[in-house]
Amino acid sequence: MNILVFVESAEGKIKKNSLEAVAYAYAIGGKVTALALGDVGSEELQNLGKYGASSVLHVSDSKFNQGVIQAYATAIAITMQNESADILVISDSSLGTPIAARVAARVGASLATNVVSLPDTSKGFNVKRSIYTGKAFANVELTKTKKVIGIKKNAAEVKEVGSPVSVTPFQVTVPETDFNARITSSEKATGEVLLPEANIVVSGGRGMKGPEHWGMIEDLAKTLGAATGCSKPVSDMGWRPHHEHVGQTGVKVAPQLYIAIGISGAIQHLAGVNSSKCIVVINKDADAPFFKAADYGIVGDAFDVLPKLHEALKAAK
Amino acid sequence: MKILVCISHVPDTTSKINFTDNNSRFDPQGVQFIIGPYDDYALARAVELKESSGAAITVLNVGLVDTEPTIRKALAIGADEAVRVNAEPTDSFFVATQIAEYARAKSFDLILMGRESIDYNGGVVHGIVGELLGIPSVSPVMKLDIEGNTAKLAREIEGGKEYLELPLPFVAGCQEPIAEWKIPNMRGIMSARTKPLNVIEPVAVDSGIKPQQFELPPPKGTVKMIAPENVAELVSLLKNEAKVL
Ligand SMILES: Cc1cc2nc3c(=O)[nH]c(=O)nc-3n(C[C@H](O)[C@H](O)[C@H](O)COP(=O)(O)OP(=O)(O)OC[C@H]3O[C@@H](n4cnc5c(N)ncnc54)[C@H](O)[C@@H]3O)c2cc1C
Numbered sequence: 272m273n274i275l276v277f278v279e280s281a282e283g284k285i286k287k288n289s290l291e292a293v294a295y296a297y298a299i300g301g302k303v304t305a306l307a308l309g310d311v312g313s314e315e316l317q318n319l320g321k322y323g324a325s326s327v328l329h330v331s332d333s334k335f336n337q338g339v340i341q342a343y344a345t346a347i348a349i350t351m352q353n354e355s356a357d358i359l360v361i362s363d364s365s366l367g368t369p370i371a372a373r374v375a376a377r378v379g380a381s382l383a384t385n386v387v388s389l390p391d392t393s394k395g396f397n398v399k400r401s402i403y404t405g406k407a408f409a410n411v412e413l414t415k416t417k418k419v420i421g422i423k424k425n426a427a428e429v430k431e432v433g434s435p436v437s438v439t440p441f442q443v444t445v446p447e448t449d450f451n452a453r454i455t456s457s458e459k460a461t462g463e464v465l466l467p468e469a470n471i472v473v474s475g476g477r478g479m480k481g482p483e484h485w486g487m488i489e490d491l492a493k494t495l496g497a498a499t500g501c502s503k504p505v506s507d508m509g510w511r512p513h514h515e516h517v518g519q520t521g522v523k524v525a526p527q528l529y530i531a532i533g534i535s536g537a538i539q540h541l542a543g544v545n546s547s548k549c550i551v552v553i554n555k556d557a558d559a560p561f562f563k564a565a566d567y568g569i570v571g572d573a574f575d576v577l578p579k580l581h582e583a584l585k586a587a588k
Numbered sequence: 589m590k591i592l593v594c595i596s597h598v599p600d601t602t603s604k605i606n607f608t609d610n611n612s613r614f615d616p617q618g619v620q621f622i623i624g625p626y627d628d629y630a631l632a633r634a635v636e637l638k639e640s641s642g643a644a645i646t647v648l649n650v651g652l653v654d655t656e657p658t659i660r661k662a663l664a665i666g667a668d669e670a671v672r673v674n675a676e677p678t679d680s681f682f683v684a685t686q687i688a689e690y691a692r693a694k695s696f697d698l699i700l701m702g703r704e705s706i707d708y709n710g711g712v713v714h715g716i717v718g719e720l721l722g723i724p725s726v727s728p729v730m731k732l733d734i735e736g737n738t739a740k741l742a743r744e745i746e747g748g749k750e751y752l753e754l755p756l757p758f759v760a761g762c763q764e765p766i767a768e769w770k771i772p773n774m775r776g777i778m779s780a781r782t783k784p785l786n787v788i789e790p791v792a793v794d795s796g797i798k799p800q801q802f803e804l805p806p807p808k809g810t811v812k813m814i815a816p817e818n819v820a821e822l823v824s825l826l827k828n829e830a831k832v833l
Contacts, residue, residue, distance in 0.1 A: 281746075337750075340715070340724070340725060340726060340727075341718070341724050341725065344715075344719070363711070364746060365727075365728060365743070365744055365745045365746060366745070368711040368712060368715075368727075369711070369712070369714065369715045369725060369726075369727045369761070370715070371712060371715070372680075372684075372710075372711075372712030372713070372714070372715025372716045372718075372719070372725075373715045373716070373718060373719040373725065375681070375712070375716070376681070376684070376715070376716045376719035376720055377719055380796070381795070381796030381797055382680065382681060382710075382712060382716075382796075382797070383797070384709075384710050384711055384712055385709050385710065385711070395798075397800060400709075401709065402707065402708055402709055402802075403599070403605045403706070403707055403709070404706050404709060405805075406605040406804075406805070407605045407607070407802055407803065407804050407805070408802065408803045408804075408805070409799060409800075409801075409802050410799075410800040410801045410802075410803070411679075411797050411798065411799050411800060412797070412798040412799075412800055413796060413797065414796045414797070414798055415794075415796035418796075421712075451724050451754050451755060452724045452726055452752050452753075452754040452758070453752060453753050453754065454750050454751070454752050455751045455752065455753055456750070456751045457745065457748060457749065457750035457751065458748045458749055458750075459745070459747050459748035460747045460748055463747065465746050465747040466746070466747065467746050468746065471832070495833075507765075513730065513744070513749075513764070513765060514744060514745075514746070514747055514748060514749070519601050519625070519706065520625050520626070520763065520764060527832040528826065528830070528832040528833070538601060538602045539601045539602075542601070545805070548830075548832060549826070549830040549832045551822070551826070552811075562811050562813075563808075563811070564808060565811045566809070566811060566812065566830060567811065567812050567813075567814060567822055567825060567826070567830075568811045568812070568813050568814070569813070569814050569815075569816050569819070569822065570813070570816065571816030572816075575816065576816050576819065579816075579817075579819045580819045580822070580823075582819075583819045583820045583822070583823045584823055584833075586820075586823075587820075587823045587824070587827065587833075
């Protein structure tokens with residue numbers, strides 16, 4: 272079976288979630304081909320072999336330096352056909368999921384996104400999807416020959432299983448009109464750990480009282496190599512940028528460790544964090560609902576606990 | 589301008605999720621249904637565009653008759669007419685095909701919907717509709733302005749946003765802060781009663797998806813409380829017990 276993996280890159284580097292997609296494809300078994308579009312470092316591409324790709328195709332055409340959904344979908348669909356790939360694996364992201372949708376419609380594939388586990392092929396081809404914003408799972412069978420699978424973070428473990436492979440330059444012809452949605456500019460936080468990909472998240476709520484107190488959160492995050500997050504009212508009030516808003520209507524995270532400070536734990540907030548491995552809650556109200564969803568809790572004033580916690584973490588390093 | 593807004597009818601965000609019939613069906617008992625929160629943003633933006641530059645808004649839902657109160661609410665918020673495709677929305681491909689079939693001959697300038705539904709969480713209906721109609725699709729859109737025949741959008745990306753320009757028509761999957769949710773006023777609720785709500789039958793679709801079974805996540809263990817003066821203990825537990833540091 273031939274499996275194609277679309278690998279996403281940012282600033283010339285393959286994204287961590289895409290390595291999970293390669294690992295996922297490798298675990299399914301078969302010949303795994305990785306496809307990268309635009310400007311990506313060649314060593315990065317060769318190293319995909321380490322995680323399970325048996326070949327790597329690279330479309331270096333600078334037209335693809337920006338992720339235009341429709342053009343990317345066409346390029347991937349063409350490659351799928353070219354490589355006689357039955358399965359496409361994509362990591363769910365702001366670019367990956369919309370692309371998966373178009374490719375599936377184009378090639379006539381069964382489509383499942385938000386997939387959290389490897390397929391069970393003992394009878395048919397079944398995958399488990401996260402639904403109701405993390406409150407439940409659905410097991411679904413993908414019945415068509417062609418399948419497009421969007422995987423959620425942590426659906427597969429990245430392991431070294433091979434050695435670097437050579438990269439094959441590749442060309443696809445995509446209609447000009449597919450580039451109609453023209454990206455004019457972008458703004459991106461630089462030098463920070465990105466929230467959706469972070470292993471540790473330090474998140475603050477309305478209990479932090481104001482944007483001027485976020486230095487404490489940022490310092491703690493820096494020490495931990497963590498990303499910073501926040502509750503919805505915090506981003507609504509403009510204390511923090513919107514892309515840090517965690518929850519039902521914001522970013523869904525699945526880190527190893529989520530530290531929530533001054534967040535009450537409304538069900539809509541929990542919906543974005545319930546896939547975290549370990550949750551620590553710091554809140555001055557012992558009855559805050561978040562404690563029910565936590566692994567560890569401290570009842571106390573954030574302004575008192577945070578500096579102490581920061582010292583203790585630095586001491587333990 | 590003609591705008592199609594597609595809405596899902598989903599459990600209120602505070603709902604407890606349960607399944608019945610041997611975990612093969614969602615249990616609606618005690619559950620309040622709402623317009624999907626992301627779809628609600630799309631609708632709110634459509635109404636703003638109508639107020640600022642004039643537009644005719646059609647709202648579409650794929651659902652059985654029990655979704656009509658949700659559709660009426662969208663009419664009360666400001667849509668002009670509604671269409672219900674009379675079928676259970678079993679999967680993204682099925683729903684997207686119904687939307688594309690309806691929209692194909694109607695030449696909408698804009699097709700708006702939420703970035704994802706909060707029940708199925710597929711995040712793909714906008715893309716499939718775009719592909720089936722052969723027009724661009726953009727998601728997740730957090731800003732949308734129309735200038736003549738061109739739209740200016742902001743799309744959220746990991747750690748930031750990107751700005752786009754594209755010609756109409758296209759499909760957008762919306763999210764906040766594209767607009768503020770609108771609460772229907774009395775006049776809206778009254779007029780919604782008499783606005784047209786047409787029911788059409790679905791087209792047949794082979795989605796290639798067979799739902800097998802639902803399951804709930806394992807229950808969470810009990811929380812371990814630590815005294816605020818013992819933060820060092822917390823650090824040690826995170827290191828040695830949870831092994832997350
Ligand atoms: C449809 C819908 C979607 C939503 N989506 C989201 C979403 O995606 N994400 C989200 O976060 N919310 C979402 N919400 C909002 C949600 O319901 C809550 O209102 C919100 O999460 C509350 O944010 P908060 O915990 O920061 O603030 P609050 O609820 O005000 O809680 C503040 C907490 O801080 C504690 N506190 C105060 N001072 C201190 C101190 N000095 N030290 C320690 N603790 C202190 C308080 O005890 C309290 O528990 C949504 C709501 C709706 C209706």
